[in-house]
Amino acid sequence: MSVTAGEVSDDALLVLYANGDSRAAAELTARLGPRVFGVAMRVMGIRAEAEDVTQEAMLRLWKMAPDWRPGEAQVSTWLYRVAMNLCIDRKRRARGGYVDLDAVPEPPDPGRSAAEQLQEGARHDALQAALMQLPERQRQAVVLRHLEELSNPEIAGIMDISTEAVESLTARGKRALAAALAGRREELGYSDG
């Protein structure tokens, strides 16, 4: 069996890794690493912190592999949960972090004009800046719901809260984001629409 086959579940890959298959680790890293890193970037706002969170979360995944019981939970859900808790721990320790706008990637898009790319970059930055204004839990819920597109029950499992609490957090978060971005419409290129 090839561990790089797309149909192999995360569960099976983790079991393969625990049984000594090093290719399974590479496949899991390729699948889950970017997702954890993306969430950590959005929640932490600082690239170096997001990298540390991602590496630590993945390290915990490797260590937990022999004890993993396939079918009981999704590996990605478990990993998101670990990552979110690591983010909270780091935020608590940091006490008043700052927004590293330069850390937010601006993907190159040769098909667009420089002005369009700048505006797109400004929108990314504006969204990240607005996200960083939200309380920690609201930010987590909004990122998981609207950027990772997870379901409310899954987010509830990750954040260890009720589905209703997730709905409340995301609704309040979206309102706060909309209000924060309203003042930047012209700058973001929405004034003409």
Place this chain on the structure above:
Amino acid sequence: MADTDKSLQELEDLFAAARSAPPALPDHLSTAILADAARVQPGFQPAEPPRQPLWRQLTEALGGWPTLGGLAAASAAGLWIGVAPPSFVPDPAALAGYEDNSTAFADGSYDMALMLSEDLQ
């Protein structure tokens, strides 16, 4: 109300743009993650097969429960035939040339009833 709807729609556009360009995993981070995986992996103990009790090992060595059932039935039948042999089964002692004289008294004049009656008097 219209402004709110507009703001929320703009926010949805921003979400969509962010989803379409997720941050890539930096190469050095991917390398570090895989190095961690390679470092942790050798520490895993291979899962040991569960130890089986002796009786189960013996059972399986003999061929499992069906074999044991037959063995038990054969043993019971042998014991029964030995204790109460059917009439058509020849006496093994007689076949071996031994005479069964366990019920013959050495002294033919010995009378248990007479002895008991003497004791009572």
